[in-house]
Amino acid sequence: xxxxxxxxxxxxxxxxxxxxxxxxxxxxxxxxxxxxxxxxxxxxxxxxxxxxxxxxxxxxxxxxxxxxxxxxxxxxxxxxxxxxxxxxxxxxxxxxxxxxxxxxxxxxxxxxxxxxxxxxxxxxxxxxxxxxxxxxxxxxxxxxxxxxxxxxxxxxxxxxxxxxxxxxxxxxxxxxxxxxxxxxxxxxxxxxxxxxxxxxxxxxxxxxxxxxxxxxxxxxxxxxxxxxxxxxxxxxxxxxxxxxxxxxxxxxxxxxxxxxxxxxxxxxxxxxxxxxxxxxxxxxxxxxxxxxxx
Numbered sequence: 001x002x003x004x005x006x007x008x009x010x011x012x013x014x015x016x017x018x019x020x021x022x023x024x025x026x027x028x029x030x031x032x033x034x035x036x037x038x039x040x041x042x043x044x045x046x047x048x049x050x051x052x053x054x055x056x057x058x059x060x061x062x063x064x065x066x067x068x069x070x071x072x073x074x075x076x077x078x079x080x081x082x083x084x085x086x087x088x089x090x091x092x093x094x095x096x097x098x099x100x101x102x103x104x105x106x107x108x109x110x111x112x113x114x115x116x117x118x119x120x121x122x123x124x125x126x127x128x129x130x131x132x133x134x135x136x137x138x139x140x141x142x143x144x145x146x147x148x149x150x151x152x153x154x155x156x157x158x159x160x161x162x163x164x165x166x167x168x169x170x171x172x173x174x175x176x177x178x179x180x181x182x183x184x185x186x187x188x189x190x191x192x193x194x195x196x197x198x199x200x201x202x203x204x205x206x207x208x209x210x211x212x213x214x215x216x217x218x219x220x221x222x223x224x225x226x227x228x229x230x231x232x233x234x235x236x237x238x239x240x241x242x243x244x245x246x247x248x249x250x251x252x253x254x255x256x257x258x259x260x261x262x263x264x265x266x267x268x269x270x271x272x273x274x275x276x277x278x279x280x281x282x283x284x285x286x287x288x289x290x291x292x293x294x
Contacts, residue, residue: 020162021179023078028154029183031058035146044135048142055149062153078158080215088212088279095208095272096221098265103201103225105262107233108241110193112255116241117191124187125234136237140230148222155180155202156209156218169210177202201225204269211276 011019034054038047060066064076084092127136155176163172180202184190190198205218231238246255 016166017163017175020159020166021175023162024154024157024159024176025179025183026154027062027158028151031154032147032150035143039139044130044138048138051142051146055146059149059153062157078161079153080157080161080209080213082213084212084214084216088214088276091272091275091279092212092214092217092220095212095217095269095276096224098268098272099201099204099208099218099221100224100228101265102204102262102269103197104228105258105265106197106200107194108243108258109255109262110197111241112243112246112258114193115245116243118240120191121234122236125230127235127237133237136235137231140235140237141227143230144223144226147226148219151180152205152209152215152219152222156205157215160206160209164210173203173206173210176206180205204273207273208269208276211273211280213276213280217272217276 014022031054035047035051038051038054041047042050057066061068062075063079063081064072068075127139130136130139159179160172160176163175177199181195181199184198185195205222208218208221209215228238233241243249243254246252249255
């Protein structure tokens with residue numbers, strides 16, 4: 001007991017920002033890397049089943065359930081545990097879909113300016129040992145769910161939420177997006193343009209989490225984004241990008257359409273962020289009015 005108290009004392013002596021960063025990285029990345037181990041050791045069907053069970057238990061614990069009674073309240077707060085109303089669910093789905101569209105439109109535009117580095121994108125993401133297309137899609141979907149759930153819990157929950165309270169939403173969003181980008185720099189596809197897209201995706205996900213008070217919209221958007229990334233850009237399961245840079249083709253209809261798609265989808269995401277924040281502020285005003293009346 002004394003040893004445990006000493007460890008807790010040492011942990012609490014660390015600056016709050018450092019505790020938030022460490023917690024976010026551990027909670028997000030350790031959990032996200034369970035799936036590759038299960039896939040290699042158990043194979044696709046059994047590994048996928050175990051991973052889904054793990055994610056259910058992970059969400060239960062991370063949102064304040066399970067062992068560690070003294071930390072249940074802080075875990076629930078870090079997870080942004082809150083119920084969404086029917087209207088908020090509608091806006092959450094809108095934010096999620098158009099966030100994914102925004103990221104993919106940005107990637108398409110990037111590779112209309114520079115050639116698509118196919119070999120770098122496919123390195124480490126090959127699926128030749130998986131025998132059927134159905135099982136390959138299962139791997140893609142489970143991989144996306146694992147990344148979306150665990151990374152949002154870690155980066156936008158356990159890292160960003162305490163920083164919002166201690167510093168400001170702006171600092172918290174920038175910090176979570178920075179570390180989110182840093183941990184992806186070990187990828188072969190993380191060239192300069194993709195690094196910027198990853199950082200901006202982190203900014204949008206951070207703003208969605210802060211404005212909505214929930215990790216759910218960001219998780220759905222992250223999963224949708226990653227399904228497209230895994231299936232199209234990284235494995236070729238859904239096809240291969242063949243458009244040439246505009247330096248070769250000139251500005252064509254496809255390029256202009258992608259620009260329009262990016263502008264519209266990004267505007268919709270920003271609109272949902274504003275809408276979420278208005279709803280949260282309205283709720284706070286109602287609570288304050290009820291307290292004053294009492």
